[in-house]
Amino acid sequence: MILWVSARTTSLAARLAHALAGAPGEVREISLRGGESRTPEFLAINPKGQVPVLQLDAATVTETPAIMLALSDAVPSARLFGTTPAQRWAVLEWVSWVAWTIPGTLVPGFNPARFGPAPAEHAIRVAAIARTEAALESAVARLPGPWAVGEAPTAADCSLAMLTVLGGFLGVAPPEALHEHRRRLFGLPALHPTLLAEGFAV
Numbered sequence: 001m002i003l004w005v006s007a008r009t010t011s012l013a014a015r016l017a018h019a020l021a022g023a024p025g026e027v028r029e030i031s032l033r034g035g036e037s038r039t040p041e042f043l044a045i046n047p048k049g050q051v052p053v054l055q056l057d058a059a060t061v062t063e064t065p066a067i068m069l070a071l072s073d074a075v076p077s078a079r080l081f082g083t084t085p086a087q088r089w090a091v092l093e094w095v096s097w098v099a100w101t102i103p104g105t106l107v108p109g110f111n112p113a114r115f116g117p118a119p120a121e122h123a124i125r126v127a128a129i130a131r132t133e134a135a136l137e138s139a140v141a142r143l144p145g146p147w148a149v150g151e152a153p154t155a156a157d158c159s160l161a162m163l164t165v166l167g168g169f170l171g172v173a174p175p176e177a178l179h180e181h182r183r184r185l186f187g188l189p190a191l192h193p194t195l196l197a198e199g200f201a202v
């Protein structure tokens, strides 16, 4: 399998899940700033021109929730979606919520010019920051314990940690419980090579 990513983007969640699962294959990084998601070669892999993308022998999978499921199917022993049907639904709920929250809540803050005329840009950014803070607080209220679902880290934790990283890029510090949650996840030795490759100190 090949997982295509770009450092410090939403692809971090899938990349963390890939590492958490100890999935085989390789991770290939492209530079979005360098326009590498728009090359004919990359568009042939993902016509949407986005990362993450997971290339398997059987299929090419895009969209983070689907990639998380494919990783879980590839390495069932990693239990990326927990151990029971209810846990599977709960993990998918978290992963989907994070995937939806990014464009609906954070993205206008990163690129306000796309969402309104120049005089409105500051207000768009301020509103995005407020929505991000509210989203993170709502996640704290739903966090049942050390991990998002069950007694062990799952794909849900990878998505949640990625959300706090992106929030940080907007200048939103995670609430203490999410900061602690991310520290717990990032403390797992299996994730350290990935974190180093993404430029985090471990």
Ligand SMILES: N[C@@H](CCC(=O)N[C@@H](CS)C(=O)NCC(=O)O)C(=O)O
Residues within 6 Å of the ligand: 009, 010, 011, 032, 037, 038, 049, 050, 051, 052, 062, 063, 064, 065, 099
């Ligand atoms: N819905 C997709 C969103 C993926 C996405 O937005 N990827 C961005 C990176 S943050 C991207 O590749 N953008 C292409 C570009 O900026 O050229 C998912 O959940 O995987």
